[in-house]
Amino acid sequence: MNIKPLGDRVVIKMIEAEEKTKSGIVLPSSAKEQPQMAEVMAVGPDIVNDEKKKDQIKVGDRVIFSKYAGTEVKLDGVEYTIIKLNDVLAVIE
Amino acid sequence: MNIKPLGDRVVIKMIEAEEKTKSGIVLPSSAKEQPQMAEVMAVGPDIVNDEKKKDQIKVGDRVIFSKYAGTEVKLDGVEYTIIKLNDVLAVIE
Amino acid sequence: MNIKPLGDRVVIKMIEAEEKTKSGIVLPSSAKEQPQMAEVMAVGPDIVNDEKKKDQIKVGDRVIFSKYAGTEVKLDGVEYTIIKLNDVLAVIE
Amino acid sequence: MNIKPLGDRVVIKMIEAEEKTKSGIVLPSSAKEQPQMAEVMAVGPDIVNDEKKKDQIKVGDRVIFSKYAGTEVKLDGVEYTIIKLNDVLAVIE
Amino acid sequence: MNIKPLGDRVVIKMIEAEEKTKSGIVLPSSAKEQPQMAEVMAVGPDIVNDEKKKDQIKVGDRVIFSKYAGTEVKLDGVEYTIIKLNDVLAVIE
Amino acid sequence: MNIKPLGDRVVIKMIEAEEKTKSGIVLPSSAKEQPQMAEVMAVGPDIVNDEKKKDQIKVGDRVIFSKYAGTEVKLDGVEYTIIKLNDVLAVIE
Amino acid sequence: MNIKPLGDRVVIKMIEAEEKTKSGIVLPSSAKEQPQMAEVMAVGPDIVNDEKKKDQIKVGDRVIFSKYAGTEVKLDGVEYTIIKLNDVLAVIE
Structure with a gap:
């Protein structure tokens, strides 16, 4: 099963807090x-x-x-967010 | 009898909850x-x-x-929703 | 006497409830x-x-x-609604 | 004396109720x-x-x-309304 | 001293009430x-x-x-209003 | 030190009241x-x-x-306002 | 680790108050x-x-x-703000 976002949307999956701390980002x-x-x-x-x-x-x-942007969807037990590109602020490298 | 949506609208029919569970989607x-x-x-x-x-x-x-998007219509006993393409978030495959 | 809508408006006349039931549409x-x-x-x-x-x-x-869209007008005893095309959702065939 | 509307406005003069009844229009x-x-x-x-x-x-x-559209003006004792074309719904013939 | 309006603005000076009555306009x-x-x-x-x-x-x-449109300014004792062309309704001739 | 406004903004400095009175403008x-x-x-x-x-x-x-337009900034002890051109009403000559 | 802003955004880092005073700017x-x-x-x-x-x-x-513009993010212990270019008022030289 697969989610294909329409228009200028992207499907994203939250990164867990522990993983975020490891990667050095604190929100x-x-x-x-x-x-x-x-x-x-x-x-x-x-x-x-x-x-x-x-x-x-x-x-x-x-x-x-x-x-506050985007809509949450649970698919096969996993939560995703469908969001417009304009609501994505930055890419982390 | 047939519903032809105008402009950039689509006519959609809700998928029942049981069917959704079977398909693995939980909203x-x-x-x-x-x-x-x-x-x-x-x-x-x-x-x-x-x-x-x-x-x-x-x-x-x-x-x-x-x-919260779209307008509901009942036709020959079946409920449909008429919605703008921009309010459709994604296609599931 | 005749109503000529301006711009992208249409003039429509409500269809009575009995007629709607006959045609299978229930709103x-x-x-x-x-x-x-x-x-x-x-x-x-x-x-x-x-x-x-x-x-x-x-x-x-x-x-x-x-x-909730459009403006009602009574002409020669008949009620019409003047409405923008964008507020017409679909055509029924 | 003369009112020349600017832009896409028109100047209109209300038609009296009796006259409207005669013409078959009832609002x-x-x-x-x-x-x-x-x-x-x-x-x-x-x-x-x-x-x-x-x-x-x-x-x-x-x-x-x-x-609710337009602005009323009294000129030489006569009341007019200055209104944008987009607020005129239809022409009656 | 001189006021030069920017963009699509005009500078206007109110006409006194007596003068308006003489000219036949009553607002x-x-x-x-x-x-x-x-x-x-x-x-x-x-x-x-x-x-x-x-x-x-x-x-x-x-x-x-x-x-309700425009901004009032007093220059050398005289009051003016600076207003966008779009808020001027009509010219009187 | 220098303020370079971005886009269609201008940097302006208020003119003192006494100076305004001298120049004949009273706001x-x-x-x-x-x-x-x-x-x-x-x-x-x-x-x-x-x-x-x-x-x-x-x-x-x-x-x-x-x-009510613009943002105030104090630079080297002097107050400036950064404002969009569209909020400047007129030039006085 | 690196933040790449999307679209017409910029990533900025606040300048401390002492540094601001030294540079002559007082907000x-x-x-x-x-x-x-x-x-x-x-x-x-x-x-x-x-x-x-x-x-x-x-x-x-x-x-x-x-x-009031922009979104704050803490990355490797440093706070940044992601902001649209249109919300940046001026460059100081």
């Missing part, structure tokens, strides 16, 4: 909007087919996104 | 916006005639969409 | 936005002269639209 | 937005010089418009 | 938005250099505008 | 939005490189702007 | 929106690849931005 829990870290599982066709966007994000990238 | 009932799973019954002309959109969705596809 | 009275069924009486010039729109709707079509 | 006083009937007195330059708009409305036309 | 004091009458003192460069706009308004024109 | 303190007078210290690249905008405003110009 | 703590000073750490691809934007901001620039 602050302040009163301001809290970003989240995730891995890209699928990229929509309006990104893949856009000369400017296709090099900015790809499957396997680790990304930071706003936790 | 969480959290406080956040809950997505829904449905089958595409008809696709509007602005999708069919658009080079970029026509390959993204077709009759028979199983899709995830936001439950 | 649910839930808490969500309730769509309505009507017949198209006139189509505005920005639809007729648009290559993409002119084939989507024509006089005599039966359409579903949102009941 | 319902429901809780919904109430349209009004008026005669076109002047048409702005962005309508006159637009190939698509100039044939849709002209001086002398009887039109239906939303009563 | 109603209803609960609805009240238009005001003024004389054009200066016209911005985006109007002067626009083929469609430059013939619609010029210095010396008497105009009707919404009293 | 009313009514309940309506109060404009302010200032001198232009720097102009952003999207203005300088725009054929239509570059002649409308330049360093040294005295301008009127809305006091 | 007032009034009731109005308070700008902040920071150093640019990374610039997104939609800026680098845009002829008009690429010369306006680069890594190492000191910038002023609105403190």
Whole structure:
């Protein structure tokens, strides 16, 4: 089973807190909007087919996104978030 | 009798919960916006005639969409939802 | 006497409930936005002269639209609704 | 003295109730937005010089418009309404 | 000293009530938005250099505008209003 | 030290009240939005490189702007306001 | 580890208060929106690849931005802000 995001959306999977700590990223829990870290599982066709966007994000990238953006879906027991490219803030390398 | 959606709308039919469980998808009932799973019954002309959109969705596809989007209609005893393509989040394969 | 809608508007006439039941359509009275069924009486010039729109709707079509859209007018004792094409959801065949 | 509307505005003059009854139009006083009937007195330059708009409305036309749209002005004792073309719903013939 | 409005703005000076009565215009004091009458003192460069706009308004024109639009400025003891062309409703001739 | 505004912004410095009185401008303190007078210290690249905008405003110009627009910054003890060109109402000559 | 901002975003790092005082900038703590000073750490691809934007901001620039804009992220113990270019007000030289 496979999720193919439509338009300029991406499907991402949250990275667990322990893993985040290991990787050196700590996302602050302040009163301001809290970003989240995730891995890209699928990229929509309006990104893949856009000369400017296709090099900015790809499957396997680790990304930071706003936790208030996107829609959560559970598929075969795993939780994913479907989010617009515009709500992905940055790629971590 | 037939529903032909206008513009970039699609007509979808909800997939029952039992069927969803069988297929391995579980949609969480959290406080956040809950997505829904449905089958595409008809696709509007602005999708069919658009080079970029026509390959993204077709009759028979199983899709995830936001439950707050679209308008419900009952036709010959069956309930459908008429929804804009932009409110369809992803296709499940 | 004749109503000619301006721009991309259409003039529609509500179809009575009995007639709707006969035709097999039942529009649910839930808490969500309730769509309505009507017949198209006139189509505005920005639809007729648009290559993409002119084939989507024509006089005599039966359409579903949102009941919160459009403006009601009574002409020679008959009630019509003037509505933008974008608020017409689908054509029923 | 003369009012020349700017942009895509038109100047209209309300048609009295008796006259409306004679002509067979009755505008319902429901809780919904109430349209009004008026005669076109002047048409702005962005309508006159637009190939698509100039044939849709002209001086002398009887039109239906939303009563919440436009601005009222009294000139030499006569009340007019200055309204954008987009707020004129239809022409009555 | 001189006020040169930027963009598509105009500088206007209110016409006194007595003068308005003489000229036959009476602006109603209803609960609805009240238009005001003024004389054009200066016209911005985006109007002067626009083929469609430059013939619609010029210095010396008497105009009707919404009293809620624009910003008031007092210069050498005289009050002016700086307003966008789009908030000027009509020219009176 | 130097402030280079980005995009279509300008950096302005308020003109003191005494100076304003001398120059004959008095800005009313009514309940309506109060404009302010200032001198232009720097102009952003999207203005300088725009054929239509570059002649409308330049360093040294005295301008009127809305006091609710822009962001104040203190640099080497002097207060400046960074504001979008669109919020500058007029140039005073 | 590296943060690559997407689209027209930049990654910036706050400049400490003592350093700001040394450099002569004092940002007032009034009731109005308070700008902040920071150093640019990374610039997104939609800026680098845009002829008009690429010369306006680069890594190492000191910038002023609105403190209400952007999202904070802590990476390897250092706090960064990811912000859209449009929310950066000016470069300090």
